[in-house]
Amino acid sequence: MKVPKERIWGFVVSTARHLGFxxxxxxxxxxGVDVVAGLLVRxxxxxxxxxxxxxxxxxxxxxxxxxxxxxxxxxxxxxxxGEESVLNFHLIPKAHLDADGPVEIEKAEVFRILTAQxxxxxxxxxxxxxxxxxxxxxxxxxxxxxxxxxSFLMQAPKVFLSEHRNTVAQVLFYSSDPDFSGTGxxxxxxxxxxxxxxxxWTETLPAxxxxxxxxxEVLARHGLDWKKVVDRHGFLFLEAASADHGFIPIMFNLNRxxxxxxxxxxxxxxxxxxxxxxxxxxxxxAAAVKALKAPVAAQVPAPRRSRP
Amino acid sequence: MGFAKEMxxxxxxxxxxxxxxxxxxxxxxxxxxxxxxxEPIAQVYIVDDDFDTFLxxxxxxxxxxxxxxxxxxGEVELRGRDGRVLHRHEVRLDDQGSVAISVxxxxxxxxxxxxxxxxxxxxxxxxxxxxxxxxFKRMGTIASHFFTYYLHGRSEAMAIIHPQSSIRQAPGxxxxxxxxxxxxxxxxxxxxxxxxxxANHAGRAARVEYALHDFEGGxxxxxxxxxxxxxxxxxxxxxxxxxxxxxxxxYLTADRLPAPNGKPLLMRTYEGGRFSMxxx
Numbered sequence: 001m002k003v004p005k006e007r008i009w010g011f012v013v014s015t016a017r018h019l020g021f022x023x024x025x026x027x028x029x030x031x032g033v034d035v036v037a038g039l040l041v042r043x044x045x046x047x048x049x050x051x052x053x054x055x056x057x058x059x060x061x062x063x064x065x066x067x068x069x070x071x072x073x074x075x076x077x078x079x080x081x082g083e084e085s086v087l088n089f090h091l092i093p094k095a096h097l098d099a100d101g102p103v104e105i106e107k108a109e110v111f112r113i114l115t116a117q118x119x120x121x122x123x124x125x126x127x128x129x130x131x132x133x134x135x136x137x138x139x140x141x142x143x144x145x146x147x148x149x150x151s152f153l154m155q156a157p158k159v160f161l162s163e164h165r166n167t168v169a170q171v172l173f174y175s176s177d178p179d180f181s182g183t184g185x186x187x188x189x190x191x192x193x194x195x196x197x198x199x200x201w202t203e204t205l206p207a208x209x210x211x212x213x214x215x216x217e218v219l220a221r222h223g224l225d226w227k228k229v230v231d232r233h234g235f236l237f238l239e240a241a242s243a244d245h246g247f248i249p250i251m252f253n254l255n256r257x258x259x260x261x262x263x264x265x266x267x268x269x270x271x272x273x274x275x276x277x278x279x280x281x282x283x284x285x286a287a288a289v290k291a292l293k294a295p296v297a298a299q300v301p302a303p304r305r306s307r308p
Numbered sequence: 309m310g311f312a313k314e315m316x317x318x319x320x321x322x323x324x325x326x327x328x329x330x331x332x333x334x335x336x337x338x339x340x341x342x343x344x345x346x347e348p349i350a351q352v353y354i355v356d357d358d359f360d361t362f363l364x365x366x367x368x369x370x371x372x373x374x375x376x377x378x379x380x381x382g383e384v385e386l387r388g389r390d391g392r393v394l395h396r397h398e399v400r401l402d403d404q405g406s407v408a409i410s411v412x413x414x415x416x417x418x419x420x421x422x423x424x425x426x427x428x429x430x431x432x433x434x435x436x437x438x439x440x441x442x443x444f445k446r447m448g449t450i451a452s453h454f455f456t457y458y459l460h461g462r463s464e465a466m467a468i469i470h471p472q473s474s475i476r477q478a479p480g481x482x483x484x485x486x487x488x489x490x491x492x493x494x495x496x497x498x499x500x501x502x503x504x505x506x507a508n509h510a511g512r513a514a515r516v517e518y519a520l521h522d523f524e525g526g527x528x529x530x531x532x533x534x535x536x537x538x539x540x541x542x543x544x545x546x547x548x549x550x551x552x553x554x555x556x557x558x559y560l561t562a563d564r565l566p567a568p569n570g571k572p573l574l575m576r577t578y579e580g581g582r583f584s585m586x587x588x
Contacts, residue, residue: 026493065493065523065557120491129498131576132467132584135491155371156455156470157364157406164464195370195404235408237366253457253466260465260582264455267470272368273447280446287374 046208141246142175150246382431391540463581514566523557
């Protein structure tokens with residue numbers, strides 16, 4: 001297939017400045033080929049700010065560490081206080097570096113080098129040194145060059161609320177196509193332990209932008225007191241789906257008092273069932289979107305039935 | 309492929325696997341449907357003076373086979389540091405239901421005390437074999453993934469970690485060169501300890517040699533060895549708070565992993581009960 005060199009291998013991250021944290025990134029190269037990392041920086045709404053063709057070289061087997069604010073200053077940008085930056089890294093095999101147009105590369109080779117390693121994103125509190133991070137990859141999404149259609153499903157129990165704790169879903173509306181544009185709707189639902197939907201809502205994201213969805217705020221917006229909604233462990237089940245677009249989610253659990261947090265990515269349906277790909281995945285996601293788009297009267301969940 | 313043909317194929321595929329205990333052959337004689345389940349998924353639990361672990365389980369059948377609504381039923385097993393089964397707990401989830409199970413509460417109910425070990429889950433659709441078969445047709449081989457949530461009792465610092473491997477994996481080979489290298493860069497500012505919570509998803513004991521290296525240049529600044537029993541879990545601790553010779557950044561290596569995807573959970577501890585933990 002013919003692929004613009006910037007779309008072969010990407011990695012996208014967002015900062016988390018509005019939560020009071022700074023950001024570090026470690027890029028890895030276990031692909032077996034030497035690469036040059038280019039960088040496209042956008043604001044939180046996905047608007048392009050600057051593009052730099054080469055910020056680092058990564059020989060095969062090497063890793064490169066970046067302090068994001070230092071990296072931004074090095075490319076002429078002052079880190080905006082309280083607002084987020086979206087950093088799109090493009091890792092380009094050196095063999096294709098001088099190509100002007102699309103390069104010829106096997107699709108299998110693209111996926112091989114993309115999945116050969118995870119990269120590490122970490123946020124930290126400069127006052128205490130506290131740091132937490134997550135290793136992940138950025139797949140090709142919202143890019144018809146690789147897949148005619150993208151979709152998204154998250155179904156994992158990850159929300160914990162207490163006086164000190166909150167859960168925030170960071171969602172990137174990423175595309176491996178830098179010219180991808182428009183907006184995308186992501187449908188959410190929170191369920192109680194008994195399975196009933198407590199609340200559903202939709203977030204609309206700009207292409208290449210990022211949003212942080214605060215679960216306590218969502219409940220308050222729908223007239224719900226979080227204390228009356230959660231079970232005795234502070235637990236709720238979050239679902240999110242889109243039949244039309246792909247998204248990159250990272251869940252934050254935060255302790256605002258201690259200024260600590262964790263981050264975790266999600267798992268696609270294929271991890272749960274070996275047949276959950278292609279048309280079958282599409283059917284599941286269509287059903288999830290239908291359920292999450294149906295109006296739900298904001299309600300306190302029924303008692304949990306967790307024990308036999 | 310028809311369902312009967314698919315089932316026959318599954319059985320043959322599973323029979324080809326080498327299972328030392330022979331348990332699978334016994335199960336096969338009882339119910340061929342068992343072959344549509346992966347081995348139980350396992351993750352490390354921590355229950356000590358500071359930490360509790362919550363097993364976050366949802367009825368994923370409701371989302372992944374929405375045309376066949378119904379409850380799910382399953383079993384949580386707690387294994388001790390040495391891999392022995394200490395406790396079994398039955399779980400029932402309503403359609404679309406979910407639960408966070410406190411391992412501290414489970415241990416208290418069972419009258420056991422185990423600070424570290426493996427928790428496993430196997431979940432299945434409730435009711436009839438016919439319904440189970442319809443689920444298999446749509447899902448294929450099922451893996452019962454769950455998330456684990458670690459909570460510090462005093463500070464309420466927390467970590468949520470996605471599921472890891474299934475149990476009874478083949479042992480991980482000893483690796484050449486620097487061995488396995490974690491993708492994390494470990495900043496040393498304010499850092500008190502690095503703890504490595506190591507699961508052994510395999511049926512063979514493993515001795516793992518860990519090392520922390522200077523991120524720039526690779527010099528080893530600390531090392532330790534851990535023996536992890538089959539289907540058990542244990543922890544290796546690097547005390548770094550009083551080290552004055554540490555570089556700004558470290559990385560972690562191991563000479564082997566007990567099972568192919570058996571990377572340790574990497575915990576960082578800081579002042580005041582602050583901690584973070586994630587896959588390494």
